[in-house]
Amino acid sequence: MLIVENASGGYTGEEVVKDISFSVEKGEFFGILGPNGSGKTTLLKMISGLLNLDKGKIEIDGKSIGAYSKKELAKRIAVLPQLSPQVFPYTVKEMVSLGRYAHHSGLFQKWTKQDEEIVQKVMKQTNIQDFQNTSVMEHSGGEQQRIFLAQALVQNPQILLLDEPTNHLDLAYQKELLDLLRKSARNEGLTVIAILHDLNLASLYCDRLLLMEDGKARAIENPDEVLSEELIKHVYRTEVIKQPHSRVAKPQLHLMPGKRDEKLAKDIYINESQLSISREKIVLQAETPLKTVSSGVVGSGFGWYKNFVNRHVDETYYCVDHRKEMREYLSEKGFRPNQTVGMMTAVNLEDNSYGEYQGDGFSVMVVVTAGIGAAVDGTKSKPIVGPVNAGTINTWIFINGNLTEEAFIQSIITATEAKAQVLREMGIKDKKTNTVATGTPTDSILIAATQQGKKLDYAGTATELGAIIGKAVYEEMKQAILNYQKRKATAKSNGSIG
Numbered sequence: 001m002l003i004v005e006n007a008s009g010g011y012t013g014e015e016v017v018k019d020i021s022f023s024v025e026k027g028e029f030f031g032i033l034g035p036n037g038s039g040k041t042t043l044l045k046m047i048s049g050l051l052n053l054d055k056g057k058i059e060i061d062g063k064s065i066g067a068y069s070k071k072e073l074a075k076r077i078a079v080l081p082q083l084s085p086q087v088f089p090y091t092v093k094e095m096v097s098l099g100r101y102a103h104h105s106g107l108f109q110k111w112t113k114q115d116e117e118i119v120q121k122v123m124k125q126t127n128i129q130d131f132q133n134t135s136v137m138e139h140s141g142g143e144q145q146r147i148f149l150a151q152a153l154v155q156n157p158q159i160l161l162l163d164e165p166t167n168h169l170d171l172a173y174q175k176e177l178l179d180l181l182r183k184s185a186r187n188e189g190l191t192v193i194a195i196l197h198d199l200n201l202a203s204l205y206c207d208r209l210l211l212m213e214d215g216k217a218r219a220i221e222n223p224d225e226v227l228s229e230e231l232i233k234h235v236y237r238t239e240v241i242k243q244p245h246s247r248v249a250k251p252q253l254h255l256m257p258g259k260r261d262e263k264l265a266k267d268i269y270i271n272e273s274q275l276s277i278s279r280e281k282i283v284l285q286a287e288t289p290l291k292t293v294s295s296g297v298v299g300s301g302f303g304w305y306k307n308f309v310n311r312h313v314d315e316t317y318y319c320v321d322h323r324k325e326m327r328e329y330l331s332e333k334g335f336r337p338n339q340t341v342g343m344m345t346a347v348n349l350e351d352n353s354y355g356e357y358q359g360d361g362f363s364v365m366v367v368v369t370a371g372i373g374a375a376v377d378g379t380k381s382k383p384i385v386g387p388v389n390a391g392t393i394n395t396w397i398f399i400n401g402n403l404t405e406e407a408f409i410q411s412i413i414t415a416t417e418a419k420a421q422v423l424r425e426m427g428i429k430d431k432k433t434n435t436v437a438t439g440t441p442t443d444s445i446l447i448a449a450t451q452q453g454k455k456l457d458y459a460g461t462a463t464e465l466g467a468i469i470g471k472a473v474y475e476e477m478k479q480a481i482l483n484y485q486k487r488k489a490t491a492k493s494n495g496s497i498g
């Protein structure tokens with residue numbers, strides 16, 4: 001529908017846009033990105049017919065934009081310019097209604113029922129209906145942005161051009177505006193071309209992106225391709241980290257702050273002096289957050305956490321919302337849930353075993369609590385309906401080193417293999433199947449690293465880190481199970497329940 005071919009142009013004596021070619025389909029949401037001064041607004045002005053081309057052509061539906069009369073072009077293209085402070089002596093509704101001008105045949109054409117309907121519909125969509133009779137000047141930048149968007153939408157264009165439309169909007173209205181634009185693109189075939197500075201919003205909403213650099217098209221592709229770390233670093237001269245969005249299949253970019261935070265810059269080292277053990281809980285408190293991956297009741301997945309709590313609960317513990325209950329427990333005990341990984345176990349915490357293991361330029365500390373009363377053979381287990389026995393094997397692995405995400409995941413594999421080997425060697429069986437157990441139904445693990453010091457790319461068993469994790473988990477798990485068995489045996493010979 002829109003074709004830009006070898007377009008060049010700009011202002012007298014200065015070619016700003018240089019030889020750009022792309023096309024945009026009907027119903028597409030097309031984003032234009034680029035650093036300040038790269039020519040985005042100039043390109044948008046060329047598309048809207050405000051600036052003439054020096055070279056090349058721009059066509060809508062096969063016809064050059066220069067061949068359309070102003071009014072004909074206004075029926076096809078509406079523009080939402082960058083908001084600038086100006087005096088608007090109109091009410092909100094009057095301002096929006098000006099957008100219908102392109103559809104009127106003469107200056108004095110009567111206001112029709114259709115005009116009224118579309119104005120009301122769009123004011124409702126843009127959430128400005130309630131203040132339609134107030135003066136435009138009374139409103140905040142964000143509200144004015146929505147008023148001008150409504151004015152552009154009532155024009156009922158085929159193509160909507162927007163220059164930084166989310167600029168003055170708060171988070172909720174940014175989402176609302178972009179949702180509305182995407183819906184209009186999908187459902188009504190509106191072609192949306194928007195200059196966006198927020199690369200993450202562009203990733204979430206745009207079908208394709210044009211990345212401009214010094215007036216040229218540096219890339220025209222889908223967001224995943226355009227938002228590559230290398231390309232963004234090159235064009236914006238800024239270091240970014242690309243990560244997948246946690247809920248949708250779109251990339252997001254994280255800025256790397258130039259100067260490290262004072263506290264982060266401090267050297268941290270995890271060792272047993274930060275551990276405190278009581279009958280009620282085992283706690284490790286780090287001075288600064290550690291990068292963690294865990295299956296904790298609280299703080300699961302990847303995150304940065306300072307507090308690690310393994311809490312003893314009664315064997316009969318049952319709670320409909322155990323996550324909520326655990327968060328409440330942590331708060332009560334003075335741990336901020338957002339900074340804490342919390343696990344539970346019915347195992348006697350005195351049976352724990354922990355130890356530090358030195359590697360070449362890094363070290364590992366492992367803390368294990370293990371109860372094997374509910375041991376299962378994971379290859380033959382069946383889903384449990386109803387409350388699950390809270391007796392479990394909880395494994396904590398702290399690493400004084402700088403791990404890749406790959407190394408975090410490999411650490412879990414290596415530790416799990418070591419656990420299975422301990423159970424096999426100790427002849428611990430699944431009581432139901434009478435086969436060797438591989439764990440318990442509710443085992444939990446955490447890997448937490450300081451992300452300082454030696455770079456540790458891998459943690460498979462072929463690496464030094466993997467070998468140390470394997471050995472550390474093997475030894476501490478074995479000891480924890482021996483402690484557990486010993487206490488059970490003593491309790492039995494004393495005739496009491498352990």
Ligand SMILES: Nc1ncnc2c1ncn2[C@@H]1O[C@H](COP(=O)(O)OP(=O)(O)OP(=O)(O)O)[C@@H](O)[C@H]1O
Nearest residue numbers: 011012014016034035036037038039040041042043
């Ligand atoms: N009216 C004008 N007359 C002359 N030069 C201009 C005019 N408007 C912009 N320029 C110049 O054209 C270049 C590109 O400006 P443009 O506004 O297109 O960039 P942009 O990518 O939209 O930037 P920003 O992200 O800052 O909005 C700049 O060097 C600017 O100084």
